Amino acid sequence: MAQITLNLTELTPAHIMVLFVSLGAVVSGLGFYQPLLDFGGAGAAVPLTGFGHALVTGILDALNQQGLLGLFTGGLTSTSFGITVAVVFGYFISILFDPRG
C-alpha cells in the first residue's frame, strides 16, 4: 500500500502534512477510513492520515464511554503513545546527534 503525494503543488511539506492529517480526520469522521485501514493495514496506519484517523476514533470512543468529556480527552488519549515517543525520544536524539554538514 503506497502513498503518492503530489510534488507539484506550491505548498511546503508542512502545509501538505497539515492537509493530510486534516484529510485523514475528515475521511475518518465520515466513516471511510476504517475500511481502508482494514484493507491496507500499516499502509493506512503509517501515513499521517492515520494520525488524523487515530485522533477522531479516540474522540468517538471517548464520547461513547464518557459522554461530552470525551470530546476533550479522546483525541490525545489515542495518540498519546506516539506523541510521547516523538517528543521524548525526539528530544534526546536531537541532543545526542549533531546535524551533518
Next chain:
Amino acid sequence: MQAGYDEIQQYRKMRQKNAPPTPLFANLLKAFFVGGAICAFGQLVLNIYRGMGFTVAEATVPLAGTMVFLGALFTGFGWYDELGEFAGMGAALPITGFANAIVSPAMEFKREGLVQGVGKHMFEVAGPVFVYGLTVSFVIGVVRYFFGAY
C-alpha cells in the same frame, strides 16, 4: 533586517521561474516506492505486534510509536534527510517523516540553546500538525455528537 512577506513571495516566484522543470513522473515514482517501502516495513512491525497478541486496532498504537522512534533515530544519523531529498513527500508523509520534522529542526537549532533552540524548534512543523489535527478532529467530534453518531 527581515525580508517582508511580499519580498519572500517575489523571491519564491523568481526562484520558481528560474528553476529547472521538475521531472514530475520520476518524482512521483520515487515518492510512491519509498512511501510504499516505509509502509511495507510498518506492516512487518504491525504483524510482529499482532503476533504478540494485540488486535489490529491495539497494535497500531505501538506501531506508531515504533515508527516515530525509528524515524527520529534515522534523522539523528543523518539518513532520513537524505531520503527526504530523494523521495520528497514519499518520505515526509509517513509518520516517520513526522518524527523527522521534529528532530531535524531541533538538531539544527541546538546551538541556540536547549530551550530557545531545541525546545522551540521541535514543533516547527509538528506544531501546526497538532493544532490542525486536534482542531479538525474536535469539530468532527462535535458534529458526530450532535448527530448522535458515535
